[in-house]
Amino acid sequence: MGLFRSQLYVPCKGPGMLQNCAYMNADAVILDLEDSIAQGEKDAARILCKYALQNVDFQGVGRIVRVNGQDTEFYADDLEMIIPCCPDAIRLPKVEDADGAREVDERITAIEKKAGIPVGTVKVHAMLETAKGVLNAREVANAAPGRVTAISLGGQDLAADMGIMRTLEGTELLFGRSFVVLAARDARIMAFDTPFTDLDNTQGLRDETKFVIQLGFSGKAAIHPSQCKVINDAFAPDLKTLKKAITVVHAAREAAARGIGVISVNGKMVDKPVVEQAEAVVARANADNMPEVEDL
Amino acid sequence: MSKMIANALGRLVPTEVEGLGEFAPFTGAFDRLRGDYSYARAATRRTVPACQRDKVTKSIREAIERSGLKDGMTISFHHHMRNGDGVLPLVMREIQAMGIKDLTLAPSSLTDAHDCVADMIEAGVVTGICSSGMRGRIGQAVSEGKLARPALIYSHGGRARAIEEGRIHIDVAFLGAPTCDKYGNFTGSTGPSACGSLGYAMMDAKYASHVVAVTDNLVDYPLMPRISIPEQQVDQVLLVDSIGDPRKIASGTVRYTRDPVQLRQAWLAFELIKASGYLAPGLSYQAGAGGASLAVTGFLKDYMLEKGIKGSFGVGGISGHTVDMLEHGLFDAVLDVQSFDAAVTGSLHNNPRHIEIDASGYANPFAGSCAVNHLDVVVLAALDVDVDFNVNVMTGLDGVLRGASGGHSDTAAGAKLSVVLCPCQRTRVPAIRDHVQTVVTPGETVDAIVTERGICINPRNEELLRAAQAAKLPVLDIHKLKNDIEAMTGKPEPVPFDESKVVAVVEYRDGTLIDSIYKVK
Amino acid sequence: MKILHKAVAGSLESSDVLISVEPADEGLSINIESVVLKQWGARIRQVVEESMQAAGVSQARVDVRDHGALECTLKARIETVLLRAGR
Secondary structure: OOOOOEEEEEEOOOHHHHOOHHHOOOOEEEEEOOOOOOHHHHHHHHHHHHHHHHHOOOOOOEEEEEOOOOOOOOHHHHHHHHHHHOOOEEEEOOOOOHHHHHHHHHHHHHHHHHHOOOOOOOEEEEEEOOHHHHHOHHHHHHHOOOOEEEEEEOHHHHHHHHOOOOOOOOHHHHHHHHHHHHHHHHOOOEEEEOOOOOOOOHHHHHHHHHHHHHHOOOEEEEOOHHHHHHHHHHHOOOHHHHHHHHHHHHHHHHHHHHOOOOEEEOOEEEOHHHHHHHHHHHHHHHHOOOHHHHHO | OOOEEEOOOOOEEEOEEOOOEEOOEOOOOOOOOOOOOOOOOOOOOOOOOOOOOOOEEOOHHHHHHHHOOOOOOEEEOOOOOHHHEOHHHHHHHHHHHOOOOOEEEOOOOOOHHHOHHHHHHHOOOEEEEEEOEEOHHHHHHHHOOOOOOOEEEOOHHHHHHHHHHOOOOOOEEEEEOOEEEOOOOEEOOOOOOOOOOOOOHHHHHHHOOEEEEEEOOEEOOOOOOOOOEOHHHOOEEEEOOOOEOHHHHOOOOOOOOOOHHHHHHHHHHHHHHHHHOOOOOOOEEEEOOOHHHHHHHHHHHHHHHHHOOOOOEEEEEEOHHHHHHHHOOOOOEEEEEEEOOHHHHHHHHHOOOEEEOOHHHHHOOOOOOOHHHHOOEEEEEOOEEEOOOOEEOOEOOOOOEOEEOOOHHHHHHHOOEEEEEOOOEEOOEEOEEOOOOOOOEOHHHOOEEEEOOEEEEOOOOHHHHHHHHHOOOOEOOHHHHHHHHHHHHOOOOOOOEEEEEEEEEEEOOOOOEEEEEEEEO | OOOOOOEEEEOOOOOOEEEEEEOOOOOEEEEEEEOOHHHHHHHHHHHHHHHHHHOOOOOEEEEEEEOOOOHHHHHHHHHHHHHHHOO
């Protein structure tokens, strides 16, 4: 599975952006059928999305489709048309409990079977956007193993649900973020953060991204291409961390090649979680073309 | 029609152009610059003005009559007032009313403000055009074959060369003068219609047989402190109500683009410049006025500020962004042949490091030397390019003239690193082709073409290719990129031309013909 | 299928195409305007004709205003406009 550091929202509205979104530094694009599409254009968006998935060369950039929520009249049609195009994942808004997660799993499974696609091909990223949804994060994360591979926090809707204003510091979202990421880690799935909405505040975006990485998030949504590089850069390890990680990965490979179970670096034993973490660091650096990775 | 022969790029060009004489075909960008080429300056006649006290007239007709303008002559204007220019329409309408015809119009360029020329082509007032740019109704009329003789497209440096060589002789120049005194000293740096540098007009003032300064802002003698064009080069001063629309002359600072595709190109171009090694203390730099090119300047500025890198000079076509870099101490000076926006005018007037230069000193390939030759880096735009790195900035997708040669070929030839920005496709037509529609800048002078998908590096520049690869930039083979784009768009039908009729020729900066433009069907 | 009423899909933005169909008494008439008519006019007509044939539409007035849409966009807009015109 590829990286999901930066996930760029692209409305299924203007073909110009759709045909170029693979070149915007995003690890994945979220082709949107939901909030950015007017009620009367849902049919057009869905069809445009289908043709884009079938025809546009996304150059290996992850393809996520945000469909309309389960409580809307568009939800079933969205899945019927989009699942057979095999996007990498569906992003499902306003999931509130395990039943919601199981329902989408069953529905996708049925469509996959009908279309002759291996069951489990299209993953689900469940969006937790209400107080109830966030509190049920653990249940949602564990409801459909292999199908729900990520949960994400929807900051804007959550704030509305709670009747609070969002701030730059984001204190009001701290518990929600922490809880979502813990639930995700517990279920061994990914957690994605909500977009940073002030397009002109690059430093704010950088700071917030570093903060959510610190919390344990694997990716963050972007609402403009210019945000993608900032997000990716925030994920890039500093050189010291990278060099250390490369040493660990080297040692692990050597040990594996020689069939030795115990991995040691500079005379110290290294545990499996440390190796896993080092591999994740190297993968992120690789995606950024960091020169030191050449050494591997 | 004269004989057509193939030039070094395989393009068919005429050996003679009606009204302009014989031409040699293009043989290579530096063929005439090896130190063994010479020319005889053409002799021209000039009438010495009477020893008159009063050079000022308020009558356009009187000024035209005094200039001795007759049928068949060549007249010129400058385009420093861009889309706000009122001088050309004012003078040309009077010329038409006087019944003068069969003129060759040889301005530095033609802009959207000059659409009225299309009517004068139809009326036979204008039968020949030499210009850097041709667009709007003029471009349409010329492409439809309505101009009696083929038009000539020259670069800014090429025009300076042609005038100095005497290949083009201007009988009467009508030069917009934003601030002028009664003896004809004038400048573009002040006045209600201020337009900044008068670099292109300086050529006309020096070499035309008769020069009329056209002003709406007459000041006491002597004009102070800056005189761009001095009284000894000026035969008459024509005072009119208005020489143009200031809002269109100097619109506010051109803003950076927010277009993601352009920003992506700009970012890759910036990374390439960084990888090339030229982004170092002493950098000399020029960028075009397009959105993506300006964005490169923006990235460059931020990076130089952050790293404390101080360049040496900026050249051009100066925008507010270049001035901004000057004011941040990132350049010691800017050399300004043409000012792009309002921010520049004040700088030219107030900052002694903001230097006004003429078109010959800017880009004339035959000059003792010229500023573009000292450039490390130039960033340019393109309408489309081909797999041999040839660039078109002149004809649109439909084959109709809608662009300007400008300083494109001059800076590409002069700069050590020339980077051309181009989107992969425009409205479903691939911008990378087997053969570009019209060659303005030859591929041998282009180092890299940057698209949103990645960077194509001219195989001639192996060093740059290695540097880009070492920096892990997305380097693409241009043939592969062309195929990938066609996989997305499909292969369009070729635009049909009437190849029996050449409507314009493209002159390379050294005076050879690099391409022909045919009548559209 | 039968065109029941006039319908429109797409937009006049760059890289998009605006298509309208309306009922007609006889035959299929297709009017195409495009910023790249010389390069793509014939192909656009072919795609529209084939799509109408595939959908079984034999009587309609089709108006296409293209701003350089890729073929997949053109097909998406045709599918949308037919869906709208038939429901």
